Amino acid sequence: MTTTPNPTLIYTPKPSIHLTHFQSHIPHKPFKSFSSSRSCSSSIKCSNPINGNNGSAGSDPINTGGGLKNLLSGIVDERVDELLNREENRVLLDGLDKATQRVEMAKRELKKIEQEQIENNKMKEYINQLEIRAAEIEECQKDLIEARALVDEAERSLGVEIEDKKSTMTETEREAMYKNKERFESVKAASISAIVGTLAGLPISFTQAAKISQLILPTAITLVSCALFGVTFRYAVRRDLDNFQLKTGTSGAFAFVKGLATLGGGPPMELEVGSITSHAFTGAVYVSENLLIFLFAAVGLDFCIKLGFLSPFPIETDVSTTKMD
Structure with a gap:
């Protein structure tokens, strides 16, 4: 099938294809704010090279479609901007x-x-x-x-x-139990007094003895004396633990007895001033030494009674009152 060339499309030095007065009407239905529809006309001028050797001019539909799309998108963008700016x-x-x-x-x-x-x-x-x-x-x-x-x-x-x-329990059993308790407390008092008094008298014994064998007799005498003092102290003070005069009086009595007994065991006194003075001074020294020993023993007994380790006499007051009655 042969085609005849269009005489209007004959090759000229400046070939051009004119698309004039392309009108596009945009309907106003999507945009309710528009009062009337507007038409816009635009002309697109395209120039294409001549295809072929026969001097015929050809139009590219692809390029033409792209221009239409760009044109339509520009129009839509303008309308959108107008809508947004309202x-x-x-x-x-x-x-x-x-x-x-x-x-x-x-x-x-x-x-x-x-x-x-x-x-x-x-x-x-x-x-x-x-x-x-x-x-x-x-x-x-x-x-x-x-x-x-x-x-x-x-x-x-x-x-x-x-x-x-x-x-x-019968009355005799009660008395026996009471006596056993009292004996046990008296043994504790004698032991405490003997230990404390003997330890307090050791320095004095060291000053008087030249050999260790010479310490045996005075230490034994002090031990027995302090044991007796402990028992007597418990029975003498009884429950009157705050009576200071009674405590010191008991210690002084034992100190005088033991000191004077030690003085009596020495040389006899003669009826001379020097002998009397010498015996008086020696007796005062003995009494002072023993007073120191028994005071230490009394302090130890009083401390143990206040701590509760040693019970004062009597242990049970009800038994003692019944016996006194």
């Missing part, structure tokens, strides 16, 4: 922005509420655990109260048994 549309856009911000704030608040809900659940679990622990503690306290009640009942029953035993 005041009523700006109000709508501002409302849209504010709505978007409110949605974001609502999302944040929702996240906070979810976190608070998780924390509340954790707190509820912790409270449940505390309640369980409190119930366990209450059960333990009940068990302790029951155990205390059992212990008190056992103590009461034991006390009743002891009272029954005491009531069943």
